[in-house]
Amino acid sequence: MSRWQPDARGRLERAATVAEIAKRAGLTERTFFRHFADKREVLFWGAGELQDFMVSALASAPDSAAPMEAVAAAIQGAAVLLAQRPIEYARQRRFIIAANVELQERELIKLASLAAALADTLRRRGVNEPAASLAAEAGIAVFKIAFEAWTSETSQRDFPELIRESFDELRAVTAGTEVC
């Protein structure tokens, strides 16, 4: 993330004032604070919906789907959903989070919660441990890495396509495992 560092503070201040966020959203600051406890909260608006979407998609996968197949389909669906919003939104969100350690911690806890929810859904589908947690954590790792590639400053790639490629790459890299 070092390429975000130069003038991170200044860029963050320009990007993340409540006035600015409210203006972009077409709200007064007063209305903004009626909806969000603080300005950090707005960055994570949608995380609950994303989790609900992934969990529903996973729960409704065909019984015949292998655990990782079902996880990949759910994450692929979420990528299609996220790619409907302007990429600039995702880029700005990523930039603001990258510039602030507290926000990074919050982001990590949201991703961990997402992985826990997916693992829980897999267990309800009859998948045992550690397969359930491994499939969920590996899926979220793919999501995180593909999201970073999608929102990089130079990327012009399609998010669902990046997800697909990352799952293929995970399979290739994992097939090479030989624990001594």
Place this chain on the structure above:
Amino acid sequence: MSRWQPDARGRLERAATVAEIAKRAGLTERTFFRHFADKREVLFWGAGELQDFMVSALASAPDSAAPMEAVAAAIQGAAVLLAQRPIEYARQRRFIIAANVELQERELIKLASLAAALADTLRRRGVNEPAASLAAEAGIAVFKIAFEAWTSETSQRDFPELIRESFDELRAVTAGTEVC
């Protein structure tokens, strides 16, 4: 983690007072605070060393080792190292962290930093993205899940053996991936 919740606060207070931690370590409270800025810091003592160990092990893997193979060997080495300490230390640490959201966030950021350091080391070994980040994140997921299995209240398993099994399971679960 719900099995930790009943009386979590009471158990945490009994387990995590500075006086208690200092006593277990054979230190006075004054000496304790000379070494650690606050009582939370003590729980993460060793995280830097663990990261240094994993990075060195990964960097010194044979050139012929596939990325995931090199990551697995480094994590396996760290498990052997950690398993030398009494398991009660790891169990108590896990319990204290599980009872406190702030500590969970700090734990997640340490794991993310570990994954980033491993990915960086793989890139220096000539591994491209996203393979480097995927191998690193998947390896840390295995480490986290095997650590949880090792420190569960009922476990009597060997940590390095759990790591080995989890890498095998990751390979099996990932081989089933078919992204639609």
